Amino acid sequence: MKVFEYMQKYDYEQLVFCHDEASGLKAIIAIHDTTLGPALGGCRMWTYATEEEAIQDALRLARGMTYKNAAAGLNLGGGKTVVIGNPRTDKSEALFRALGRYVQSLNGRYITAEDVGTTVHDMDIIHQETKYVTGVSETYGSSGNPSPMTALGVFRGMQATAKEAFGSDSLEGKVVAVQGVGNVGYYLCKHLYEAGAKLIVTDINEDNVKRAVEEFGAQAVAPNDIFGVECDIFAPCALGAVINDETIPQLKCKAIAGSANNQLKEDRHGDKLQELGILYAPDYVINAGGVINVADELEGYNAERARKKVENIYNILLNVYQIAKEQGIPTYKAADRLAEQRIETMRRTRSNFLVNERSLHSK
Structure with a gap:
């Protein structure tokens, strides 16, 4: 897979590889588009056959979240995390805390959530390391079962x-x-x-x-x-x-x-x-x-x-x-056109704002 060629084709912003030897964490965070706001998308844990398959899944799902969030009228972009591993046997506190630290390192560009292979409990562990997570337990102010x-x-x-x-x-x-x-x-x-x-x-x-x-x-x-x-x-x-x-x-x-x-x-x-x-x-x-x-x-x-x-x-x-x-x-x-039109409108709006801001500072 030619990663940069694929990212250029669909205009991805960022791909983050996360590794932690002590916990065995192998994860990929894909951020597709943050025009509307920080990227929001769940954390999927799956036994991928190859690393390339995991990368493709992260990229595909992240782009899908851009469209879903845009069409839903949310001020959020699209992103996704995939963790390579068996959700029944490979989970640990150390693994999800390590992932939480990687999410925190993105400083709010990406917000994670529950997805296939992960649970509310897993999000609670991630929450110990970062505030950029949703779908945690109701005791943390969450919405509960979605x-x-x-x-x-x-x-x-x-x-x-x-x-x-x-x-x-x-x-x-x-x-x-x-x-x-x-x-x-x-x-x-x-x-x-x-x-x-x-x-x-x-x-x-x-x-x-x-x-x-x-x-x-x-x-x-x-x-x-x-x-x-x-x-x-x-x-x-x-x-x-x-x-x-x-x-x-x-x-x-x-x-x-x-x-x-x-x-x-x-x-x-x-x-x-x-x-x-x-x-x-x-x-x-x-x-x-x-x-x-x-x-x-x-x-x-x-x-x-x-x-x-x-x-x-x-x-x-x-x-x-x-x-x-x-x-x-x-x-x-x-549906695609509805989402794309909203993203493009906000991209132009924000571009105008940034141009005006720069022009003010140049005076």
Whole structure:
């Protein structure tokens, strides 16, 4: 991998390699763009096959956070940390404290958080070494478990999607097929049940399915059958890349709106959905409730304020759909343009400010 060539292609700012022999820490912090503010993005711990794979993941995820934070209206840029190691066997206090010191050394350019393979407890350890961390325990003034807020954002986004697809944001009587009823999926089902929707669910964990059937009267189907069920809205809330060449021909829905990351296996699958008349809620827009919630911690967490920001995903998605219609482009491209336009506007604004400031000092 030609690292600098890749960074130049997508305009990355910084890549930091972190090593601590005593704790065994091997980590990479990628900062993509800080135009809107300090880079915020989680800390992922994973058993990467190669160091190159870890670098690519850090860079890809950091850029994704730039778009997510920008589209969500946050004054934050995008960054990410990946720790090379087994999250079940390689964690230690020393490792996360060493990582915390590296985060602190960036002096606020990057703020970390919980992600795949890390926990609130891990963030608490990092917090011993730096204030630039969110998603810590509630005793530290944190927002706690992000799943309910992520689910609320998806629910509000689904209402906006229903308004665009069906002419009304009411979900009463709508059939929603939910793939994955774990943490976020469960809370989403709760909102949908209370709104009068009819649920079809699946999950590789049978206990999760049983709970949804018992509590929400959901109909259960096998994991491979969820794509072909007759429904109004398909909600992917588990793995990524589930919208692909194999699944698209099976879909019998009018809209897709779920919490999973990277739902389109390739961009062209978003083009295909548009051709078929299936409305797609861009994943990083509709699932931004979690990052919106933890970002509120940076101002001193206020649950009501955070909730209002999360519910605004409804309006953000309506804006995305409007851009898509006006420009005749798929919704995933409209979301990118919304994010890019906001970043570019602020880049020009800040540039003007800095020019004026320099001109004042030159007098």
